[in-house]
Every structure is written in structure tokens, then in C-alpha cells.
Amino acid sequence: MKYNRQAMILEIIRSRDIETQEQLAKELYKEGVDVTQATVSRDIKELRLVKTMTSSGISKYVQIENSEPDISPKLVRVFAESLVSIDYSNNLIVIRTLAGSAQAAASAIDALNWEEIVGSIAGDDTIMVIIREGESVEGIINRFKQIVR
Secondary structure (H helix, E strand, O other): OHHHHHHHHHHHHHHOOOOOHHHHHHHHHHOOOOOOHHHHHHHHHHOOEEEEEOOOOOEEEEEOOOOOOOOOHHHHHHHHHHEEEEEEEOOEEEEEEOOOOHHHHHHHHHHHOOOOEEEEEEOOOEEEEEEOOOOOHHHHHHHHHHHHO
16 A cells, blocks of 8 residues: 555656645545545655756655765756855854755755765755764865855
8 A cells, every 4th residue: 555655656746746745645635545644744755755946946846866876966956056055153054045945955965975964954945964073064065065066
């Protein structure tokens, strides 16, 4: 049941622009699958779906494929095109993105697998990146800037 539902979710997001969990739940219902918002939320997390901005300016769910050990060119592009600003305080880096793009940009950061990065937390348009104590935050910021060039 779960496998079939998740396969259906992937088909839905490939064929339609789905902007919200509620919209995804309605599309599943149309296909004969009655789910709660909590179930949809868990499926989104397990399937590694993130929101990205389309060329028409709307955000939609897409699946981030991370089969390569290094960051893919697609993730670099998502990160670079969504970046608005980078600032820091102590061992925290705050990255501002276009609205709806933070989760996809954070996936790109996570895919870097830099040892200096403890983790990242993404909202709608803001990412907080936590850097290990003793590491150069300015050095990490410079590495981010090199990626987007």
C-alpha cells in the first residue's frame, strides 16, 4: 500500500505542478487513495521531495536524486539560482533564497558532505547552516561563493 501510494505520488508530481501537501492529498484522493496530511508529509520526507521554483514563477514539488557522491550540476544550479544572500554569526551561516527554494538549496548543501558542516535547517526562504566549532565560517562562505560562480 505504502509503496503503491508513494509511486503514485511520484507520478503525480512528474505530471502536474503540485504546490502544497493539501493539493497532493486531493490529487491522491482523485486517484482513489484517501490519505491524511500527516501521511502525505511523511511520504514527502521519505521520497526526498523538495519545492523548487518553476520558470513560470510557481513553486512545485520535485524529487531530488542524490545517487552521485558529489553534488550534481542540477543541485548546483538550484543552489546558485535561488541564492539571495549569505551572512553569518559565530558558527552559524544564514542563507537567504528565493521564496520556496530553501529546501532544494539545503539539499544541495547536504549533498556536499563537507565535514565542517554539522547540518542545515531549511524553511521557505531561509537556510541555517551549522558549522563545527573551530572551523572557518568565512572559509565555508567562500566555498559556497565558488560553487555559484
